[in-house]
Amino acid sequence: MLGDLQLAYLGVEVPDAAAFGDFLTDVVGLVPGDDPCTWRNDRKARRVVVTEGPSADATFVGFEAASPDAWTATVDRLEDAGYPLMHATEEQADARRVERLGFLEAPWGPRVEVAHGLAEAEQPFASPSVAGGFVTEGKGFGHVVFGTTAFEESHHFVTEGLGLRQTDWVETEIAAGIELEIRFYHCNPRHHSLALARAPFDLPQRLHHLMVEVADRDDVGYAFDRAWKAGCVIASGLGRHPNDEMFSFYVASPAGFQVEVGHGARLVTEGWDQNRRYDRISTWGHQPLQPAIA
Ligand SMILES: [Fe+2]
Numbered sequence: 001m002l003g004d005l006q007l008a009y010l011g012v013e014v015p016d017a018a019a020f021g022d023f024l025t026d027v028v029g030l031v032p033g034d035d036p037c038t039w040r041n042d043r044k045a046r047r048v049v050v051t052e053g054p055s056a057d058a059t060f061v062g063f064e065a066a067s068p069d070a071w072t073a074t075v076d077r078l079e080d081a082g083y084p085l086m087h088a089t090e091e092q093a094d095a096r097r098v099e100r101l102g103f104l105e106a107p108w109g110p111r112v113e114v115a116h117g118l119a120e121a122e123q124p125f126a127s128p129s130v131a132g133g134f135v136t137e138g139k140g141f142g143h144v145v146f147g148t149t150a151f152e153e154s155h156h157f158v159t160e161g162l163g164l165r166q167t168d169w170v171e172t173e174i175a176a177g178i179e180l181e182i183r184f185y186h187c188n189p190r191h192h193s194l195a196l197a198r199a200p201f202d203l204p205q206r207l208h209h210l211m212v213e214v215a216d217r218d219d220v221g222y223a224f225d226r227a228w229k230a231g232c233v234i235a236s237g238l239g240r241h242p243n244d245e246m247f248s249f250y251v252a253s254p255a256g257f258q259v260e261v262g263h264g265a266r267l268v269t270e271g272w273d274q275n276r277r278y279d280r281i282s283t284w285g286h287q288p289l290q291p292a293i294a
Contacts, residue, residue: 002270005074005163005187006140007194008064008118009047009096010210011110014255017052023254024048027226028212028261029130029219034097034121041127041134041212045097045119047141048210056255058207060103060111061144061194062096063162063187064118071100071116074163078104078114081161085114107157108148108196109206114162129226132216139190142212145182147199154196158185167192167268168243170278180281184243189267191244209250209258213265220247223261227251239285243278250286 014020017037024030030039033046040047051059065071075085085102093101099117106112125133136142148154158164164185174180178200184192190213197208214220220238227234227249235258236250248262 001070002186002268003138003188004066004070005063005193006066006138007143007190008044008062008098008113008115008141009049010058010062010141010144011049011051011060012207012255012257013051013053013055013057013059014253015052015054015056016254017050019254020050023230023232024050026129027223027230027232027251028259029127029214029223029226030212031125031127034119040121040125041141042136043120043125044136044141045121057205057257058110058144058146060113061106062098062113062115062118063193064098064140065100065114065116068100068116071114074114075102077163078102078161081156083157083161107150107153108146110146112162129222130214130219132214132219135213135215139188139213140193142210143190143193143195144210145195145197145208146206147197147203147208148206149199149202151181151196151198155183158194158196163187164194165272166275167272168275168278170243170281172279172281174281182281186268186272189269191246191265191268205257207257209260211246211248211260211262213246213262215263217247217263220249220261220263223251224249234289236282236286237289239282239287241286242280242283245283248286 038046088101097119098115233252246262246265
């Protein structure tokens, strides 16, 4: 059922945790979570969990089931589809601040965790730089996009195992002879909580980007200004996607993978019947930018 799952949290390993944390706080506008090296964008205790290490990539991605029944249904569906989970110990679940937890390796690499009961933070959410806050209610933390050579196997895992549904897809020639194919998957009204790109070879980073959606359109502009002022690489300037209609830009994090800050994406409704191909990534914009040379 639409809304049974949400993207709950993302674990990343980065070479410089302090620089990455400063980026999440000062540029993206997240606030510290319940432990050092955790960050959040709403009332939940944590949404990003950072560890320091050489890989500069996602280490785990957590989906939260809306109810104990939805958690059991997701676990059963994964097992029926041939993807048995490890059931976490109480200590492992406590470490994630959740009540129930199962996990398994995703075909595209990082561990996928199926959780229920992600704890709330002790303090209410307020970001000093994102006055309007983030859009998460009923839609989860945001979305994540991975590249993988195990594209079809991952599609099976996501649709038949996790139970996400394909929203639509992009197939486009990004350069002469180079095709890009991305499939977008939803599990609640957010257009996609997960997307997978078909990679022609094993990529050094599987995580392409994570997206957070701000409630006020001007907060995209303020985030852009902070990224610009901080001298970050603006991987894609302001633009709009044709499928989710998100108005957004992409900034490279200190770990290389990107963060998309967006606003105004359209929603998926029950009985979605618009699973179709788009032949471009952007309606307009999303050009790579460089600060002007002084
Ligand atoms: Fe995105």
